[in-house]
Amino acid sequence: MKKTVFSLALATFGLGMAEFGIMGVLTELANNVGISIPSAGHLISFYAFGVVIGAPIIAIFSGRFSLKKTLLFLVALCVIGNAMFTFSTSYPMLLAARFISGFPHGAIFGVGAIILSKIAPPGKVTIAVAGMIAGMTVANLVGIPVGTWLGHAFNWRYTFCLISLFDVLVMVSVLFWVPTLYDTAPTHLREQFHFLQKPEPWLIFAATMLGNAGVFAWFSYIKPFMVNVSGFSEASMTWVMMLMGLGMVLGNMFSGKLSVNFSPLRIAIVTEVMVVLAMLALFVGGEHKLAALGMGFLCCAGLFAVSAPLQIMLLQNAKGGEMLGAAGGQMAFNLGNAVGAWFGGLIIAFGFTYSYLTLPAALLSSGAMVALLLYGQCKTKRPLQAVTE
Template identity: 80%
Template sequence: MKKTVFSLALATFGLGMAEFGIMGVLTELAKDVGISIPSAGHLISFYACGVVIGAPVMALVSNRFSLKNILLFLVAMCVVGNAMFTFSSAYWMLILGRLISGFPHGAIFGVGAIILSKIAPPGKVTMAVAGMIAGMTVANLIGIPLGTWLGHAFSWRYTFLLIVVFDLLVIVSVVFWVPALYDKAPARLSEQFHFLRKPEPWLIFAATMFGNAGVFAWFSYVKPFMVTVSGFSEASMTFIMTLMGLGMVLGNIFSGRLSVRFSPVRIAATTELVIMLAMLALFVLGEQKQASLAVGFICCAGLFALSAPLQILLLQNAKGGEMLGAAGGQMAFNLGNAVGAWFGGLIITFGFTYSYLTLPAAVLTFAAMTALLVYGHIKTKQQPVPVTQ
């Protein structure tokens, strides 16, 4: 099982590089292709749109082919999409490359989780899935700073060429280390949608989308923010992206430890409040280097501190449709990326400075916190009232 977990972690590492790596080379890409930074930022949104389109495919085809063959097909799509993006100069080809490379993202997470649920010993499934997800957090800690350095020292194309080569290695690891399994859903596909009749999963989807949008309205443009607002040099971005990646890793670990003492909804709502306050602090303190690093670290830690609690809430509220719930969570997560990057680009297009990115970020985060509070209120009302004698 360990080799299978490692192979899936390699796959999520590649996904993390593809999704977040563009943020560290955004200015180089815009200059090389001859487009504005907001237009380059929209390429982040197109990747997320690819995820939103591709995530439900897992639920539609996972019981027709072996999970291993589906995984191989999905990783091959990553290779094709990232290769197209690497070697293209026309904007529409860059868009197509991002759409194709984003399409397998959510499905890889979903298929990987199903594979691990079938091979992991009882009581070890959560740990195995956490090991798979760890690949993405490590990508933010190591892979993206490396990609940022490559983009600054040579070309942004070297960053994505590295992703293509890495994904080819992932294919090899899947061939040798992932077993051939099938997923035979016990319920008909139409029955798996029944959980969507209740408001609770929709509130969790909303919290996931708005929470991600809040962070990505700022983080999509972290490089121009740190350079033009905080006054860092472009050479400092490798260190900055490493620090932000460390925040994501530690946020994920910290959230997991808190889950022993607090409910998932309390952890998630509190995290959203912390992120909202951090965004407002960035607006005020963004011109101070140490403060912008510290507050940015908190925002990135909060981004991945939300992952586990929101996943648990989805599983709790998607009985009979867990597979679709997981796909919907990935759709909401990446739709939030698209919405956030779009809002950030809109602020810049309207002529505001990069420091103003944090204001819509705070508003979006507030919306996520509100959705979680409404969810908590509904759950509290559903609890039976103790009878006093």
């Protein structure tokens, strides 16, 4: 089982590199291709659109093949998308390549979780899935800083060429270390949608989307922010990105530790409050390097600290449609990425300085906090309704 978990962790490492790696080379890419920073930011949004559209489509058709073949096909799409992005010669081609790269993202997480649920011993499924997801957090800590250094020292294309080659290695690991399994669960598509008749899952989707949008309105443009506002050199961005990645890793770990004593809802609400305050502090003190690093670290920690609680809440409220709920969570997560990058691009396009990126970020994160508070209100009212009925 350990080899299978490691193979899936490699897959999520590649996804993390592809999704977040562009942020560390955004300036070089824009200058090299001859586009504006907001236009380059749209490449982040198109990756997210690929995830949003790809997750449900692949979920519908993947049942016809073994989980291993489905996974190989998905990773092959990653290879194609990142290779196409590496050799793109026009802006439309760049957009198409990012869309293809994002298309298999959500489904890889879903297929990987099903595989681990079938091979993990009883009581070990959560640990196995956490091991798979760890690949993405490690990508933010190690992979993305390396990609940032490559883009600065040589060319941004080297970063995505490396990602494409890495995904080839992922395919090899899947061939040798992932067993051939089938998802034998009966599929009743209409029944899977029943959980959406309640407001709770929609509020969780909203919190996921708005929370991610809040962080990504700033994080999508972290390099120009840190260089132009905080005064960091471009060469130092490798270490800045590494610190942000450490925040994501520790945020995910700390959230897991807190879940022993606190409910997922409480962790999620407190995390969103922290992100809002950190964004406002960035607006006020972003010109100071230590403040920028500290508040940025907290924002990135919050990005992954809230992920697990929201996933748990989603599964709790998607009975009978867990797979669709999981796909919906990935869609909301990446739609938030797209919305956040778009809002940040608008701020820049309207002529505001990079400092003002933090204001829509704080506003969107506040929206996530409101959605979570409404969710808590719904959950307290429902038992009372059940008693009166």
